[in-house]
Amino acid sequence: MSAATPDSAAAAKRPIDPSHADPSPAAKLQRSSPPDPSPPAAKLQRSSPPDPSPPAEAQGDTTYGGGEVAGVRSGEMAGARNPQAQRYLVAVEYVGTRFSGSQQQLNQRTVVGVLEEAFHKFIGQPVSIFCSSRTDTGVHALSNVCHVDVERISKRKPGEMKNEGDIMVTDVRCVAPDFHARYKALERTYHYRLLSGSEPLSVFEKTSAWHIPEDLNVQAMKANSPMRTLDELSVTEVFPSMFFPSSMERSEMESLDGHLVYSRTSVVESSGKGSDASSTSEQSRFENGEEFGKRLRHRCFVVTARARSFLYHQVRLMVGLLKSVGTGDLTTEDVERILNLKAVTAAPPMAPACGLYLANVKYDLSV
Helix, strand or coil: CCCCCHHHHHHHCCCCCHHHCCCCHHHHHCCCCCCCCCCHHHHHHHCCCCCCCCCHHHCCCECCCCHHHHHHHHHHHCCCCCCCCEEEEEEEEECHHHCCCCCCCCCCCCHHHHHHHHHHHHHCCCCCCEECECCCCCCEEEEEEEEEEECCCCCCCHHHCCCCCCEEEEEEEEECCCCCCCCCCCEEEEEEEEEECCCCCCCCCCCCCEEECCCCCHHHHHHCCCCCCCCEEEEEEECCCCCCCCHHHHHHHECCCCCECCCCCCCCCCCCCCCHHHHHHHHHHHHCCCCCCCCCCCEEEEEEEEECCECCCHHHHHHHHHHHHHCCCCCHHHHHHHHHHCCHHHCCCCCCHHHEEEEEEECCCCC
16 A cells, blocks of 8 residues: 655645535545634634625535635635626636646736736726636646626627637626625536556646556446545546547548548447557557557546535545556555545545646526
8 A cells, every 4th residue: 555645644734724625524534724823803804704604505615725815815805796897607728737726826827816817908907706616736627617797898798808828718608796606516527637558658648647657457446436425436448639540540430421430439448448459459560660659549547526515635635546446556445444534644645736627617507
């Protein structure tokens, strides 16, 4: 069994904002926060932010960074609403590599900071952005959702904002003045990409997946899933997306009407079987010099976690556990002991941020 690294142990001791904790039994994984050194007056002020308390069912939240300062700032600013402004729900996607997380931080490039600066330039006045889910440094988002109040003093719409290369607004919708991107979220889905294989990782994949040099036993990973309070925790083998099809593959995937279709289900069965023949053939062509200068493909696995809310670093810790099972470093008994202890420090080192993607935040926008 792998021992926890100092970095993972330090992360486990990091205090968590109680307002973001999942009310489920898994919340016992949290470490108790140290005493607040601030004077009593400051404590009273912080415990009574201007924003009304959210309903009891909205206390959960996904937290992957942001820190205490950012959390206090969100609590204090959420109630400062302009009655003449329209509230918008904004979906954004971003590559997290050059962001120091999603929440605003001093002297750091963050998702919220970039969005607030862009909106300020766009409408000519400062705004406050509130994200549905916090992502840590290096974590990506296929779709993170936030809300913003905008007083219409421009002829352009928020959806006409240009992207900055590693972040882009993908959807905009008007919502009610009391709609909150964080508290109204019904469900959040995360994906984590793992690439398995002895070949060095491509430079295009180094910041978008976790490279595992060993072979992964996906059946053992599925059998030892640490899912306890989540709605879904699955492991699926998928066809690697960072590639361009060969002439043979293009011929196999071409339909009668000339359009390319993808139907090679035998290669990407979730059981992990079916890809051995393809890998053997590719290895043979590589050794014979037919594919000189080309890389062998890695096997690509996606861990999907779906729930209403998550604890701090929960997905990355679970992926680290699954990886150790897949490589044989942990047995079924080890997994049960770690889960029964309900202690983060007993788990193996958590997965790096580069493979984690916030995939979707679900709302009921009909009300």
